[in-house]
Amino acid sequence: MTQLHNAFTLFLSLLVEAFPFLLLGVSLSSALLIFIDERKLIAILPKNPFLGAVAGSCIGFLFPVCECGNVPVARRLLMQGMPNSAAIGFLLAAPTINPIVIWSTWVAFRDQPEIVVFRVVFSLAIAITIGWIFSVQKDPRPMLQPLLAQRITTISRRPKFSRYPDKNEAKSESVLLQSGTFLLGTAGTPLKMEEMSAGGLSLSSNQSGEFTQRLGLFVENVSQELRELGGMLIIGSAIAACLQVFVPREIILNLGQSTISSIIAMMLLAAIVSICSTVDSFFALSFASTFTTSSLLAFLVFGPMIDIKAIGLMLSIFKPRMIMYLFALAAQLTFILVLCHSYFF
Template sequence: MTQLNNALTLFFSLLVEAIPFLLIGVVFSSALLLFVDERKLVAMMPKNPLLGALAGSMVGFLFPVCECGNVPVARRLIVQGAPASVAIGFLLAAPTVNPIVFWATWTAFRGQPEIVFLRIGFSLLIATIIGWVFSSQADLRPLLQPAVAQSMPAPQGRRSRRSKFAQSAEPASELLQSGTFLLNSSGQPMRMEAVGAQAALAASSVTTKPLSDRLQLMLDNVVQELRELGGVLILGSAIAAIVQVAIPREVILSLGQGPITSILAMMLLAWVVSICSTVDSFFALSFASTFTSGSLLAFLVFGPMIDVKNIGLLLSVFRGRAIVYLFALAAQLTFLLTLIINLYVS
């Protein structure tokens, strides 16, 4: 019974911590849809894959959301045809490379300013590299959920026929689905994939609609995305709470004595506890006296990118194998960079 109470306490604490930031991300996502000409935003991004990944990684300074709120924004960018390098760079870097997290980390580690700057630098570097790697996938659709792939603009040379991923998608619901509806001439929502090129043309005119119409559609979009992403957030939070209760923390901490095992232990701890990036620095501070600097950085860098809680959110956008790729690349790069800190800097 005590373990059940602890699990419920952790579950609700994760939800209370995460939902406000999820709401911020959804609002930003809807604002992108209705108040920003996303085609211009995407067009402003560098065409070079490496520079595009770097630019996408730094967009977090404009959209300060944590790992609960970055997924809906990244999904909007993907749906609007943003290059894979830009979308992936933003997805991985935004939870850390933003002014709110910088301020929180500085508050916790003001006595160790190198932790603050290395956290931002490593996060930016890892997100840029992974975004660059994903840019080699010319068409991102095979890595996306069918509903998301269906909503994307068709690649050049394929606009005359539907994508096989669109054909495999579930039948369209009559309800508003996030990122797939626009206002038609009568002010009613219309599906982007149902009207093909007509919707693409209409996208450029959304920002010219009356403010009241745009606000109403924005509200509808916020409600729908909260329903979609809120459900998987609840499931992810429940899994995170169960894992934290089922696995004694002492088992994880007992591994943190050496330069290698300490990094692995803190990466595992970051994955399990799933603490929001705006407050995780205070959690990591409690281990500062017993763990190496590299392992603290591993916790602060890896956790916001991939943790138990946000896997459910990622599954609303990506297929399982894409998440495995993201997880493996982020884990390997984090381990290598923080191991260098342990071996040659600390």
């Protein structure tokens, strides 16, 4: 009973810690939908796959969200036609490459500023490399969950993601026979949530500036995405809490006796503990006296990209096989980079 109580306590703590950042990410995603024409942002991204991965990895400076909040933003950008390289680069880099996390890492490791520098450099290098690799897949829909792929298909029917819907498009299928979330627009016409954006709200000219209607759409989209992503967050937090309680931590800590085993141990610990990237540097600081700097870097770089809680959220975007590829590539690149750090620095 004591272990169950501890597991439930950890589950609630993970959920309470992660939910505000999930809400922040969902709010940013909904703001993209309602108040910003994100297709203008996507249009200025470089067409070159490598440069697109670089640009996508640096967008985290504009959207300071952790691994709980970057998923809804990345999903929204994918729906609006962001290239694979940029979207995956953002998904992997945003939890680390943002001002809040960089500042918290600096506060925790003020006496070791090289950790801050290498955390940013390694995270960027991994995100850009993986984004570049997946740029080979031009059409993202085979990698995505069926529902998300269907939404992208619906939106992409408009030529080049046109700002306005085609007025001459034949409406052969009744909206009553279509799936999705609908809102009641002007003159009683139904508006499909999946097909709307800041540039295509289908508002009449005399209502386009009405704040109340845009706010209603914003609230509706927040509630919709919270329903879809909240369940994944609960499942991921429950698994992470059970592993923390029922897998003895001594098994992992005992591995930290050599260079290679300590790196692997801290990567496993990062995946299991699932601490938010905004506070994980303080958790890693508690191991500074027993683990090497390279293993601490492994924890700080790998954890924000791939942890159990984040995997649960990623399942709302990608198919399981795609997540396995992301996990394997991120783990290998992290291990190689921090191992090189241990030998050359």
